[in-house]
Amino acid sequence: MTFWQTLGAVLLTILIAFISGLFYMGIRRKVIARIQNRYGPPLHQNFLDVMKLWSKESNIHHGIMQHLAPLWMIAMGVSTLLFIPIVYNSTFWANFTFKGDLILLLYLMVFGSLGFALGAGQTGNPNSAIGVTRGLSQMVGFEIPWVMALIAVMIQYKTTSLTDLVAWQQQHHTWIAFQQPFAFLAALLVIPAMFRYSPYDIVIAPSELASGPPSEFGGKYMGLMMSSGSIFMFAKLALIVDIFLGGATSWLWMIIKTLSLYMIPVLWSAINPRYRTEQAIWSLWRWPLIFAVLGLIIASV
Amino acid sequence: MNYVLNDRESAKIVEFIKNFARKNSLWVLAYGTGCGAIEIPPTMTSRYDAERFSVRGAATPRQADVLLITGYLSVKTLKRVIRSYEQMQDPKYVIGFGSCTINGGMYWDSYNTIKQLDLYIPVDVYINGCMPRPEAVLAGFAKLQELIGRGQANGWRHYKENLEWYRQNQRKLIKNWKMPDYNW
């Protein structure tokens, strides 16, 4: 692998993740529209939105941290993606997958949200700060069952490396979801909270907080946010697919698996109202936590 | 291939792409103090589904492209509308909704409503009627999209260029003018 090949693979990975992430969001809008008995926007609507946001002719910011805010997000999205194995056993698509492990990913995944929270804080809009406090509180809520599920997997297979987990599943022709059903169930239940979809959309809460943290973001800042959001969303889905659903042997499989996984939070969110913050935390500390504890007990004995 | 795009042509193409994106992604800030606000929910929800025309709501002026003035504006609310409008990012469009925004409508002789929205902020598309039905609203959006596509929805530019004139009109009505200064 020469430097240029690696660079090419990295750029292609980012591009594919970006495009499929935006399409997934379009599919989500379409699916929700169909559930609500509407026709819905075209699938490529989000591309138009991003293009429009980038083509805005005036942009405002309230200071340097707001100017930098979407950059933390995109840095997080891209680096998370690069440390996640996409295609099993491929040297071309390996990216940085041998250079990091699950604990690194867990911490990388909060890098952007916290950086963005700083930008949201600098706008001076109280809605932004309220949204951030809600988001952080909810993060404590879902991180505990999520981390417990991951630890259950890690100690069962004696590895913290994603590549090893994927390899194990591919070699044994099974999914960890079947081997560790409780951990998988816990992870499944926290996915809506990770994506901040209903009933866990307490951060954005458009009718309550005027879209919360990004309420002062418009134009190119919002555009970069949407782009990084799509990349990060794909990365998160790929991560869960790698851990629990056996990874993928090709891009096509990865896209099929991530898209089907994505339908779970989408369908769940389409029929749910919104929790209050403490309700969200409690709900995450009830069933998901119970399943995670069971998974952990099974894995550790 | 010895055909090279010159600056003007390439600018034209870029402008065309930009306008195509802009017209197909309208995020609406609905200013709903008038009675016309009641027409917005059916327009947006399942019955008429404005989202299939790429029209969706925005939560704050910073994210919005279209300011939808639904009905009459009193002197008091005009100030808020101006502030919201100026907080929006260029290019931005205004749709005057209902007869009240055109000539005062049924409030034509009221002492505290404004008669002609055009004098205070630039309106790109008017939708007349009292009330205009959701079909009319959608038609209004379609008209706006057509104008944007042709590059003719330039109210925001007009506002910038004639800020003095607009400010004069605005200050005539709003006596306690306490607005932050904008540096553009």
Next chain:
Amino acid sequence: MNTLVLLLILFFGGGLITYFAYKISKIIGDILIALIGLTGAYLFFQIDIHSLVSIKLAGLRLGLGFNGFSWIFGLLVAILSPLALIYSIPYMKGRERLEWFYMLFLFVIGAMFGILMARDWVSLFVFWEIMTWSSYLIVIYSRGKGLDKVGLKYIFFSAVGAYSLLTAIVLIGATIKSLYIGDLINFFGVLSLKNQLLIGILLIIGFGVKAAVMPLHVWAPDAYSSAPMSFTSLFSGAMSKMGIYGLILVVINMYLNHGISSVGHWLAWFGAITAVMGTFYAIIQDDAKKLLAWSSVAQLGYIVTGIGVGTKLAVFAAIFLALLHGAFKGTLFMAVGAVERQAGTTKFSELRALIRKMPYTFISTLIAVIALAGIPPIAGFIGKWMLYESLITDGHVWLVVLLFLASTAGFLYSYRILFGLFLGQEEDDYKDVKEAPVLMTIPMLLMALFLVVAGTLPGFVFKPIAQSMEALGFADITYQMSILTNSWGDMVDMTYVAMALGVTFVVFLIVITLVNRRGTRYVTTKDIHTAGEPPSEDDNYHFALDFFKPFERAIAPVFKYSMTRIYNVIGRGVEDFFQFVRRFYTGNAQTYALYVVIFFAILLLLAKQIF
């Protein structure tokens, strides 16, 4: 003269000279303390690690000298103390009784070096007490309201620690007839189990007070936040590490090297619970100083957990975190001190949006907070990573979950520091706030720079730690410049992390700055979306009160149990008991006569059994 003695003379003699220097002129004193601090650091690096000074005093063999393991903590003191002293010069300007403050400050530094040098329990105890009393006097130096109570709490817990330390030392002297630390470590295996447990636990209590382990942490938040911030940066950054040093001595050298791991595991649980509770209490504070003080308690909990688990990677992580904690908590206390000096308060409910006024303070706070939260690519992540990996590979799953809870909840207060002090809507009250003086910002920025460099190239820090680990008795310490490895063979390459984050960040920074550059403009924080309502001059929509109220509500059951409350209950119980006892002494001669009669009656009744 030997460098070791010179180092001690420098600080203790220098302390006395400083006292008179400040009496003569403030400027001479200022220059003097900066010189003493820097000379101390210079002397420290001249010390030969094998040099030893031994004295025979009244039949006792006393010794002074670093070993490979205590040297690493000496490094922390040697680097942090000159920075804290230099920072202190502008920070303490204009305060009264400076001569007193600086004398004690230098005594504390000298005593810390003394503790690390002490090769026998007697000199360790003497220096320990000098450190405790000097720091106690600094804690009550400000003479603020309610400070007597804070001081009392501190000195009470320190006294408990000192007595158990003293008891342990007497026991050691009685059982192995030698007060050399090395002798105890060598002969520890020979002792009976009862003695092993008794000596060890007494020592753990003694050192645990300074390390603020859970039931003994009560003094820490108040004491940390009451002392002047220039001292607290050292107090929390380096002085608490003396407790950690002692704990490592006990848990690793005594117990683990003689095959007893259960004491350490219990300690690890105490550490993890300390981390969780410290974090929860940090979240609900309204004062930045208090928040940082509680966060210190929490961070020390991580370190104690690492020590308690006692595997190679865990201890490595604990020492790494101890060093880092010195750096980032030192920076944070300094930054909060800078804010206090420039803006007059450290309350989140009063401060607003200092970022544009104090940019350098903000940058150093930002980096220190990222290190505190453990987010890559700053160095804090490396410590956290090693700690988690060691716990996971060793099967301590529930400890990991507790620590993860603590560190995720840690994001809440991390954000609170940054938002409460530097972000939010600007207010005219703080219009004239200026950046802190250069002498204050430079120490902070230097430490922040260290955190950034150590995040990508941690090998520089690993090298001395690996040496100290070998001195502790761990074999085969391998480390690489920027690659972290756990015992399962999984690894993280920090250069790739830094590269992925850095390159993306820079590329998009260029993009977002250049795209539509003319149309991008700065607007004030008053120009926000407020549903159209223009805020008037005196309106401020800053959100600061009850910042994490929903989270507080969610974890409300936890707050029912507070150690302070339990101590209060015990204290009240003891008080009630003595009140009851006091009633016997009525002062009436007839009652006393009655007691005598009753006493004899009982004697008569029991006479058969007794005789």
